[in-house]
Amino acid sequence: MLTAALLTLLPLLAAAPTPSADALNPYPDGRRLTFTNGSFKLAHFTDLHYGERGANNGWSAWGDERGRNSTRVMNDCLDDEKPNFIVFGGDQTNGENALKSNATAYLDWAFSPALRTQTPFATTYGNHDHSVYITHSASYDFEKNKAQAKALSWTQRNLDSSVDPEGSFNYYIPVYADAAATVPSLLLWFLDSRSGVFTAATNPEDWVDTKAASWINSTAASMKAAWGKLPKSLVYVHIPPTAALTIQTKDVNPNPSAYPGINGEVVTNQGKRAAAFNVKNPELVFWNAVTATLGGVDGQGLIALTSGHDHYNDWCGRDTGIGPFTFCYGRHTGYGGYSDLPRGARLFQASLDARSEVDSLKSWIWLENHSTQNTNTLVQQGKTTLLNSHDPKPNKL
Ligand SMILES: *[C@@H]1O[C@H](CO)[C@@H](O)[C@H](O)[C@H]1NC(C)=O
Ligand SMILES: *[C@@H]1O[C@H](CO)[C@@H](O)[C@H](O)[C@H]1NC(C)=O
Numbered sequence: 001m002l003t004a005a006l007l008t009l010l011p012l013l014a015a016a017p018t019p020s021a022d023a024l025n026p027y028p029d030g031r032r033l034t035f036t037n038g039s040f041k042l043a044h045f046t047d048l049h050y051g052e053r054g055a056n057n058g059w060s061a062w063g064d065e066r067g068r069n070s071t072r073v074m075n076d077c078l079d080d081e082k083p084n085f086i087v088f089g090g091d092q093t094n095g096e097n098a099l100k101s102n103a104t105a106y107l108d109w110a111f112s113p114a115l116r117t118q119t120p121f122a123t124t125y126g127n128h129d130h131s132v133y134i135t136h137s138a139s140y141d142f143e144k145n146k147a148q149a150k151a152l153s154w155t156q157r158n159l160d161s162s163v164d165p166e167g168s169f170n171y172y173i174p175v176y177a178d179a180a181a182t183v184p185s186l187l188l189w190f191l192d193s194r195s196g197v198f199t200a201a202t203n204p205e206d207w208v209d210t211k212a213a214s215w216i217n218s219t220a221a222s223m224k225a226a227w228g229k230l231p232k233s234l235v236y237v238h239i240p241p242t243a244a245l246t247i248q249t250k251d252v253n254p255n256p257s258a259y260p261g262i263n264g265e266v267v268t269n270q271g272k273r274a275a276a277f278n279v280k281n282p283e284l285v286f287w288n289a290v291t292a293t294l295g296g297v298d299g300q301g302l303i304a305l306t307s308g309h310d311h312y313n314d315w316c317g318r319d320t321g322i323g324p325f326t327f328c329y330g331r332h333t334g335y336g337g338y339s340d341l342p343r344g345a346r347l348f349q350a351s352l353d354a355r356s357e358v359d360s361l362k363s364w365i366w367l368e369n370h371s372t373q374n375t376n377t378l379v380q381q382g383k384t385t386l387l388n389s390h391d392p393k394p395n396k397l
């Protein structure tokens with residue numbers, strides 16, 4: 001039905017002299033995400049690792065107990081923070097442990113807090129979501145067709161964005177000021193950093209497919225043509241880019257007081273495993289598209305790129321030498337996966353000015369003891385920046 005309706009519509013859209021702004025709403029059913037009274041709040045849950053088992057894949061009750069704990073953490077966060085939207089940052093499942101027969105069933109556990117609170121969500125997939133007993137495609141098929149919360153999922157598959165079908169979960173969601181706005185105020189981008197524990201070593205890539213770069217560029221060009229500008233962007237991808245390692249080495253390690261948060265392990269960046277295959281910095285192609293195209297010449301278009309993956313890091317850092325560009329870690333949310341720290345989530349809250357452009361955006365860590373800490377200002381008076389609650393002055397680099 002939907003496809004037939006869309007096919008009838010397409011010639012009309014193509015024939016129109018100027019594309020309507022709504023033609024770029026990637027949701028064929030016309031649904032749109034909006035600010036509420038000029039405010040939009042997003043919760044980023046990452047590295048849940050549902051479906052763990054004991055040594056030698058032996059069954060152990062603690063795996064499911066950890067899963068129930070992860071669900072509790074998310075429920076508590078949603079009750080405290082009441083976000084408009086949830087981003088699942090990847091590694092929802094622990095695909096090298098979860099039973100093949102019911103690995104995807106854990107996604108119902110993962111999405112149950114969204115279902116209970118009727119909060120819409122989008123997912124990025126992680127390396128553990130593409131592992132022995134699960135794939136990104138299997139996760140997506142379950143999420144869209146079988147999950148109890150499927151109606152709340154905004155995740156999209158975009159085969160034009162990658163050579164590797166398992167790296168095709170690259171998509172964007174426009175966030176509009178209200179139901180009537182024709183140009184979005186904020187763009188959320190979701191990129192697929194692939195990877196995993198493979199049964200065959202044929203496909204070791206742990207970086208965003210290079211084809212995603214041309215897709216980002218052509219999509220951004222269409223947006224500029226239709227909207228007359230590119231709204232500011234937040235980008236979510238599971239494995240951090242190499243730039244995060246640069247920021248850690250150059251900025252965060254030498255000056256920890258300027259970057260409050262946990263800095264407990266070396267960044268495991270995209271392309272790290274590529275060296276063994278004689279491939280050097282393969283993620284730079286996608287990276288250039290993110291910074292040059294979405295960031296724009298002055299870097300003002302890119303608010304931040306956020307990753308998970310490294311459970312012992314939850315800082316935000318910024319470097320004016322590359323970009324300027326802000327990178328934030330999420331906070332490890334799941335009881336699954338390595339860590340002995342309190343679990344939590346990263347929150348983002350944006351507000352608009354009179355022209356419906358992002359005027360302010362703050363981000364902070366919510367913890368499972370119901371406290372919050374380390375509030376960073378990522379946009380102030382319309383300008384991207386990084387100011388933190390410990391340091392009221394811009395970080396000098
Ligand atoms: C939005 O603002 C109006 C007017 O101040 C208020 O009545 C309404 O409750 C607000 N809506 C939400 C969801 O906060
Ligand atoms: C579940 O959470 C509780 C409370 O934090 C903790 O005491 C317990 O050890 C957790 N269980 C597992 C298996 O991690």
Ligand SMILES: *[C@@H]1O[C@H](CO)[C@@H](O)[C@H](O)[C@H]1NC(C)=O
Pocket residue numbers: 064099102105106
């Ligand atoms: C998967 O199957 C195992 C073994 O029957 C069971 O203990 C576990 O709870 C199941 N998990 C889900 C999410 O259904």
Ligand SMILES: *[C@@H]1O[C@H](CO)[C@@H](O)[C@H](O)[C@H]1NC(C)=O
Pocket residue numbers: 213214217285288289292293
């Ligand atoms: C994407 O566009 C940027 C400039 O905005 C350019 O630097 C980059 O090379 C382009 N990437 C591709 C793959 O075309």
Ligand SMILES: *[C@@H]1O[C@H](CO)[C@@H](O)[C@H](O)[C@H]1NC(C)=O
Pocket residue numbers: 342367369371
């Ligand atoms: C919550 O946990 C954090 C991290 O352990 C700690 O710094 C903070 O004092 C705790 N807050 C409360 C209210 O217990």
